[in-house]
Structure formats: structure tokens, C-alpha cells
Amino acid sequence: MKKTGFVYDERYLLHDTGAAHPESPERLIAIYNHLVKTGMLDKLVKIEAEPANKRWIESVHNIHYITKFEEACIYGLTEFEHPDNAICRETSDVAYLAVGGVLKAIDLVMSGEIDRAFCAIRPPGHHAEVSAPMGFCYFNNVAIGARYLQRNHGIKRVAIIDFDVHHGNGTQHIFDNDPTVLYYSIHEHPSFAYPGTGRDFEEGIGEGDGFTKNSPVLPGRGDEEYRRLMMQDLVPAIKKFEPEFILLSAGFDAHIDDMMSGTNLTTDGYDFVTQVILNLVNRYTNGKVVSVLEGGYNLEMLPVLVENHIKMLCELRSF
Numbered sequence: 001m002k003k004t005g006f007v008y009d010e011r012y013l014l015h016d017t018g019a020a021h022p023e024s025p026e027r028l029i030a031i032y033n034h035l036v037k038t039g040m041l042d043k044l045v046k047i048e049a050e051p052a053n054k055r056w057i058e059s060v061h062n063i064h065y066i067t068k069f070e071e072a073c074i075y076g077l078t079e080f081e082h083p084d085n086a087i088c089r090e091t092s093d094v095a096y097l098a099v100g101g102v103l104k105a106i107d108l109v110m111s112g113e114i115d116r117a118f119c120a121i122r123p124p125g126h127h128a129e130v131s132a133p134m135g136f137c138y139f140n141n142v143a144i145g146a147r148y149l150q151r152n153h154g155i156k157r158v159a160i161i162d163f164d165v166h167h168g169n170g171t172q173h174i175f176d177n178d179p180t181v182l183y184y185s186i187h188e189h190p191s192f193a194y195p196g197t198g199r200d201f202e203e204g205i206g207e208g209d210g211f212t213k214n215s216p217v218l219p220g221r222g223d224e225e226y227r228r229l230m231m232q233d234l235v236p237a238i239k240k241f242e243p244e245f246i247l248l249s250a251g252f253d254a255h256i257d258d259m260m261s262g263t264n265l266t267t268d269g270y271d272f273v274t275q276v277i278l279n280l281v282n283r284y285t286n287g288k289v290v291s292v293l294e295g296g297y298n299l300e301m302l303p304v305l306v307e308n309h310i311k312m313l314c315e316l317r318s319f
């Protein structure tokens, strides 16, 4: 069994998005309660989050953007630049704590105290751009994690694998011209889904050309297409890049029962996705991986999919 860390903090529930917003505190409550009920939580190393130091937020985001976000919360606004991005007074503090949870998990994996970790955090991050919130995201948790690995832990090459059903436009753009971070995303085709980026010809810019790889999936497609695209696109990209560390943008909204997408990935299909990634992790990064929650909105399915994913991280389950 792999020693697996679990980042969770009740303060993540304080980011109040209002009634009827899909990115609700109930998502984390459902995950946490399910892990308690199934006994899975007892098998994990609990990691307490601390707010990230602002210098790490600034490693990705523009200082004026950070200030604007903090002020919007202080002023008591209920949305930030777009109705999707619901905020409350606590949101910016919670966003610092979400990043901090990821950085703590990275520290513990790098020190060898744990083998790997899952971060049950919110708000999510992969749509957040350098200077703009998008799609329920304010700080790009995983992008900041990649910079932290490089600047605080001396890691040269970081791969980010994003299997949320939406393309991580923010993460892609942050590292567009950077050959030291490989960004791979499998997501619903941009002609049919938010945010409208992530076509297969988007492969990076300048020095970063060839360090972005996108696998768009047409609506209605599921397990077979995921299997085909991951073997065809992800596996060779990782093999060529030889990452020293892998971060996951783990979204569970591609599931057939998740109303946020038109893709039909099944529960077994999600097991396959995790297994392919873990095979790469074991082969290239000495087993080191930190998985970070992004989307997933079906409150019945999300906890089950997260449990399965974590069990596979622990090597208590395999595909």
C-alpha cells in the first residue's frame, strides 16, 4: 500500500457560492462523509492546509489581479468579473488555503513522508488565467504547484495531466511558451463545451511549442475514446518529456451521470484513466504524484469516483 496524503479543511466550505451554484460546499461535504462512511479516510494521512504565501500566488498571477480579487471579497461583492465566479467575503482567504493545501502536499511527497496525495480542495483552479478568474476558478492551484516544485524543490520538468471534462485554458496559457512544463488535457471538444479552447492543434508557442497536448472528445463518446486518445496522445507525450513530477487536475465531471458535460465516461472508464496515469507515475516519477480536485458536480457520483481514484493512488484497487 502506498502512503497517501489527503488534504481537506473545513474552511474550504466557507467559500459560499450562493444557492443553485454547481460549485458548492456540498461537493466536499459529500466526498468527506463518503470517505468516513467507507472507512477510507482512516487509511489516509490527513494533511492540514495553511494559507499559501503570496509570493507563490505571484509566481503565476499578476499582482494587480490578486489585489482586485482580494478587494472584491473585502467589499462584499457576490461575483467577480462574471456571474460564474461567485464570491463571498471569505473566498480569497479560502483560495489562499486551497493553494496552500497543494503546496503542503507537495512538500510532504518531496520529503518522502508520504508517497502521493489527493487534495480535496475548493475553489478549483484550472480555468484561472494569469489576470482573470474563469469558470469558478480564481487561483490556478495546479499551475502554482508546478512553479513551486521548480522554484522551491529544484524540479526541472513537471507534467500536468488534466482529465477534467473542461479544457484547462488557464493552465495551458500560463505554460504556453514554457518547455519545462508539459500540459496534457483530455476534455469535451471545444466546439461543444466550455471554455471553447483545447483543440488538437494547440501545441504550445515559441520555446513551448510541442509541450502542450490536447485530446478533445466529441459529446456522446466515452470509455473507448478515452482509452484510444490517452494511449495515442498522453503516453508518448510523457515518454518523450520524461517528467520528474506529475500533477493531476482531477475532474470528475466527464462521468456519464454528470450533467455538466456530454461525455459518457463510466465509473470503470475513470478507473482506466487513473490506471494509465499511475503506470506513467510509477515509470517516470518514482511513484510521485499529487492529484488536485477540479470539477465533478453529481453529488452522488463524485464521492464514489474520488474514493475509487484515492484507492488506486493507495494501490488498494487497480484496473
Ligand SMILES: [Zn+2]
Pocket: 164, 165, 166, 251, 253, 294, 295, 296
Ligand atoms: Zn470541469
